Amino acid sequence: MFDNTSVVSVDKNQNIQPKKHQSLYQKKKHTFDIVLRIIIYTATAVTLITLVGIIGYILWNGIPHITWSFLSSPYSETRDSMKGILPMIINTLYIVVITLLISAPIGISSAIYLTQYAKQGKLVRVIRFTTEVLSGIPSILFGLFGYTVFCILFRLQTSILAGCLTMALCVLPTIIRTTEESLLAVPGSYKEGAMALGAGKFRVIIGIVLPCAMPGVLTAVILAMGRIVGESAALLFTSGLSYNMPNGFFSQIMSSGRTLTLHLYQTAREAASPNALNVAFATASVLLILIFVLNRLASLLSKILKKG
Amino acid sequence: MGILMNNLSTQQRLKKINWIKRIVAMIFGVGSVAMFFLPYVQFIFQDTRYVTTGLDLLIASGFRVETEAVSALVGIPVLIRISVITGAVFALSGVALVFFQRPVLAGVSFMISSFTPLLVLISTSGIQTDVIALNISNVKVGYMVPFVYVLISGLVCAVLSLSTQGTEKLAKAVFLTFSCVSIAAVLTITVYIFSAGIPAMAQIGVFRFLFGAEWNASSGQFGILALILASICGTVGAIIIGVPIGILTAVFLTEIAKPRVAKMIHPAIELLAGIPSVVYGFFGMLVIVPAIRSVFPGQTIGDSLLAAIIILAIMVIPTIVNVTENALRAVPNSYREASLGLGATPVRTIFKVTIPAARSSILSGVILGVGRAIGETMAVIMVAGNVANMPTLLGTTRFLTTGIAMEMSYASGLHRQALFAIGLVLFIFIMIVNISFTLISRKGAKVNVR
Numbered sequence: 001m002f003d004n005t006s007v008v009s010v011d012k013n014q015n016i017q018p019k020k021h022q023s024l025y026q027k028k029k030h031t032f033d034i035v036l037r038i039i040i041y042t043a044t045a046v047t048l049i050t051l052v053g054i055i056g057y058i059l060w061n062g063i064p065h066i067t068w069s070f071l072s073s074p075y076s077e078t079r080d081s082m083k084g085i086l087p088m089i090i091n092t093l094y095i096v097v098i099t100l101l102i103s104a105p106i107g108i109s110s111a112i113y114l115t116q117y118a119k120q121g122k123l124v125r126v127i128r129f130t131t132e133v134l135s136g137i138p139s140i141l142f143g144l145f146g147y148t149v150f151c152i153l154f155r156l157q158t159s160i161l162a163g164c165l166t167m168a169l170c171v172l173p174t175i176i177r178t179t180e181e182s183l184l185a186v187p188g189s190y191k192e193g194a195m196a197l198g199a200g201k202f203r204v205i206i207g208i209v210l211p212c213a214m215p216g217v218l219t220a221v222i223l224a225m226g227r228i229v230g231e232s233a234a235l236l237f238t239s240g241l242s243y244n245m246p247n248g249f250f251s252q253i254m255s256s257g258r259t260l261t262l263h264l265y266q267t268a269r270e271a272a273s274p275n276a277l278n279v280a281f282a283t284a285s286v287l288l289i290l291i292f293v294l295n296r297l298a299s300l301l302s303k304i305l306k307k308g
Numbered sequence: 309m310g311i312l313m314n315n316l317s318t319q320q321r322l323k324k325i326n327w328i329k330r331i332v333a334m335i336f337g338v339g340s341v342a343m344f345f346l347p348y349v350q351f352i353f354q355d356t357r358y359v360t361t362g363l364d365l366l367i368a369s370g371f372r373v374e375t376e377a378v379s380a381l382v383g384i385p386v387l388i389r390i391s392v393i394t395g396a397v398f399a400l401s402g403v404a405l406v407f408f409q410r411p412v413l414a415g416v417s418f419m420i421s422s423f424t425p426l427l428v429l430i431s432t433s434g435i436q437t438d439v440i441a442l443n444i445s446n447v448k449v450g451y452m453v454p455f456v457y458v459l460i461s462g463l464v465c466a467v468l469s470l471s472t473q474g475t476e477k478l479a480k481a482v483f484l485t486f487s488c489v490s491i492a493a494v495l496t497i498t499v500y501i502f503s504a505g506i507p508a509m510a511q512i513g514v515f516r517f518l519f520g521a522e523w524n525a526s527s528g529q530f531g532i533l534a535l536i537l538a539s540i541c542g543t544v545g546a547i548i549i550g551v552p553i554g555i556l557t558a559v560f561l562t563e564i565a566k567p568r569v570a571k572m573i574h575p576a577i578e579l580l581a582g583i584p585s586v587v588y589g590f591f592g593m594l595v596i597v598p599a600i601r602s603v604f605p606g607q608t609i610g611d612s613l614l615a616a617i618i619i620l621a622i623m624v625i626p627t628i629v630n631v632t633e634n635a636l637r638a639v640p641n642s643y644r645e646a647s648l649g650l651g652a653t654p655v656r657t658i659f660k661v662t663i664p665a666a667r668s669s670i671l672s673g674v675i676l677g678v679g680r681a682i683g684e685t686m687a688v689i690m691v692a693g694n695v696a697n698m699p700t701l702l703g704t705t706r707f708l709t710t711g712i713a714m715e716m717s718y719a720s721g722l723h724r725q726a727l728f729a730i731g732l733v734l735f736i737f738i739m740i741v742n743i744s745f746t747l748i749s750r751k752g753a754k755v756n757v758r
Binding site (some may be wrong): 053 | 313717739
C-alpha cells in the first residue's frame with residue numbers, strides 16, 4: 001500500500017502516466033523470468049537425462065549378460081566359451097586391499113597428526129599444500145611416475161604390486177582430507193573432558209576422538225575404494241593388462257594383472273563381435289553396481305556421522 | 309603415607325613391565341639375527357629349486373642356471389645383499405641398544421631392520437628380469453618363514469622398546485613419520501617429473517618442442533603444438549557446455565526445487581561423479597561417436613574433438629554442480645530476503661543476488677572442472693581418434709594425456725623422454741590450474757567471512 005501511494009505521488013510530480021509504465025515493466029519482467037525458469041529446468045533435465053541415459057543404457061545392455069558363470073570363470077581372448085571376469089575381480093580385490101593397507105594407516109595417521117598434534121605453523125601448511133597438489137595431479141601422471149619408478153627403477157615390472165604402490169599415492173589425499181574433516185568435527189569439549197579426567201593425549205585420541213570420528217574415517221576409506229575401483233589411467237602401465245587366472249597370492253601380486261576397468265577398456269577396444277561387446281557391457285554393469293554400492297555406503301556413513 | 313606406598317608399588321610394577329618388555333624385545337631381536345642363517349628365500353627355475361639363506365644371499369656370487377639352451381650365472385642384485393646384511397646388523401644393534409637402555413635408538417634400528425624384507429621383496433624381481441632375459445620364462449620366488457618373521461619381529465621390537473619410553477612419545481613419533489610420507493611423495497613426484505622431462509626438451513629444443521606442428525616418432529619429429537591445442541580446445545569446449553548446465557542444475561537444486569526433490573536428485577549427481585572414466589568412454593564410443601557420424605554424414609568418422617568435448621562436458625557437470633550447490637547454500641538467507649523485500653522476483657534474486665554473492669566459490673568449482681578435463685585420459689582415448697592432427701571440431705585429435713598413454717608402452721630412447729616432457733607440460737598446466745584454484749578459494753573464504 002505504502003509503496004503504491006509513494007509511486008503515484010512521485011509520478012504526479014513528474015507528470016508521467018504511472019499505470020502504463022508499471023504494467024509494461026511488470027509484463028517484461030514476467031516473460032524474462034519465465035524464460036530463465038525454463039532454461040533452469042532444461043539444464044536440470046539435461047543433467048538428469050544424461051545420467052539416466054548413461055546408467056540405463058549400460059545396465060539395460062549389461063545386466064542380462066551377468067550370469068554366475070560370467071562372474072566365476074576365467075577369461076580367454078580366443079575361446080568364446082571362456083569370457084568370465086573372475087581373474088579381474090580377484091585382481092581388483094588385491095589392488096584395493098593392498099593399496100588400502102599401505103595408504104590407510106599413512107593417511108589416517110597424518111590426519112591425526114595434522115589435527116591433534118601439529119601447531120598450526122609452516123609444517124602444517126606445507127603438508128596441506130602438498131596434499132592439495134597431490135589431489136590435483138591427473139592419474140596419467142601418477143601412471144607415468146609409477147611406471148618409471150616402481151616398474152623400472154625398482155624392477156617390479158608391470159605388476160599388481162607396482163599398481164598398488166602407485167594407487168597408494170593417488171588415494172592418499174582423499175583419505176587425509178576426509179579423515180581430517182571428520183576429526184575436526186569432534187567437539188572440543190569431549191577432548192577437554194577426557195583430559196580433565198587425567199587421560200594423556202594418545203589416550204584421548206584412541207579412546208575419544210577416533211571412535212567419535214569413526215564413520216568419517218570409514219567414509220574416507222570407502223571413497224578411496226571407489227577411486228581405486230574406478231581408476232584406469234594410473235594402472236594401465238603399472239599393473240598391466242594380463243588376464244591370467246591367479247595361482248597364489250605372492251606370485252600374483254608380482255605379476256601383471258588387469259582390473260575390471262582395464263578389462264572394460266581392453267574388451268571395448270577389441271570388441272569385434274557382438275558377443276565380445278556383451279562382455280564389455282556386462283563388465284561395465286558390474287563396475288557401475290560396485291560404484292553404486294560404495295557410494296550408498298559412504299553417504300549412509302556420513303549420515304550417521306551427522307547424527308552422532 | 310598410604311598414597312606414597314601405593315605410588316611406590318605402581319612405579320615398581322612399571323619398572324617390572326619395562327624389564328619384561330625389554331627382555332621380550334631382545335629375544336625377538338636375537339631371533340631376527342638367527343633367521344639370517346636359516347632358509348630365507350627360495351627360487352624355482354624350471355624344475356630346479358634353490359633355497360637360499362640370508363648368508364647365501366650375501367656371499368654367493370649368483371645362481372647357475374643350466375638348461376639345454378643356456379648356461380649362465382644369474383647375479384644377485386646388490387640391493388638384496390645390502391638389505392639382507394643391514395637387516396641382520398640392525399637387528400643385532402637393536403638388541404645391544406635395548407641391553408644398554410637406549411630405547412629410542414633401539415626402536416629406530418629395529419624399524420630399519422623390519423623394512424629390509426620389503427626391499428628384498430622389491431629387488432628379487434630384478435632376478436626375475438635377468439632370468440626372463442635368458443628366455444626362461446617360468447621363475448617363481450617363494451618367501452619362507454624367516455622373511456615374514458624378520459618383518460613382524462622388527463615392528464614388534466620397535467614398538468616394545470619405544471613403549472618403555474611412554475606411549476605418548478611413541479604415538480607422536482609414529483604420527484609425525486607418517487605425515488611426512490605425504491610430503492616426501494609429492495616432492496619426489498615433482499622432482500621426478502621435472503628431471504625426467506627437461507632433458508628431452510633440451511635435446512629437442514624448447515621452441516621446437518612446444519611449437520612444432522609435427523609429431524612423428526618414427527621420423528624423430530617431436531612437436532606437440534597440436535596436442536597442446538587439442539587439450540586446450542577440448543577443455544574450453546567442455547567448460548563452455550558443462551559450466552552453464554552445471555550451475556543451472558545447482559540453482560535448481562538449491563533455490564527452486566523442494567527439499568524432498570533435491571534430496572532425491574542429489575545422490576544421483578554424486579553417482580554421476582563416481583562413474584569410472586572408462587565407463588564414460590565406453591558410453592561415448594557406443595553412443596556419441598555413432599551419433600556424430602550420423603549427424604554429419606561423410607564429413608567425419610565420428611571419433612572427433614566434438615565427441616571428446618561432449619564426454620568431458622558430461623564428466624565436468626557433477627564437479628560443478630557439487631561446488632556450486634555448496635557455494636549457493638553458504639549464501640546467507642538475509643541476502644535473499646533483502647532482495648525479495650525490495651520487490652525483486654525469485655528468479656531475479658537468484659541471478660542478481662545469490663549467484664553474484666557466491667561468485668568466487670563457483671569460479672573455483674569451474675577451475676576444478678578445468679583440472680578434471682585437462683587431466684582426463686581414458687574417456688578421451690576412447691572417443692577422440694588419437695591421431696596427432698591440428699584440432700578441428702570434427703577431425704580426430706590427440707590430447708596431451710592421450711599422447712602419453714598411446715605410446716608409453718613401446719616408446720624408447722628420445723621418444724620416451726619426449727613423452728616425459730609431455731608429462732612435464734601437463735604437470736605445469738595442472739600446477740597453474742591448482743595455484744589459481746588455491747588463490748581463488750582463499751579469496752572466496754575471505755568474502756564469506758565478511
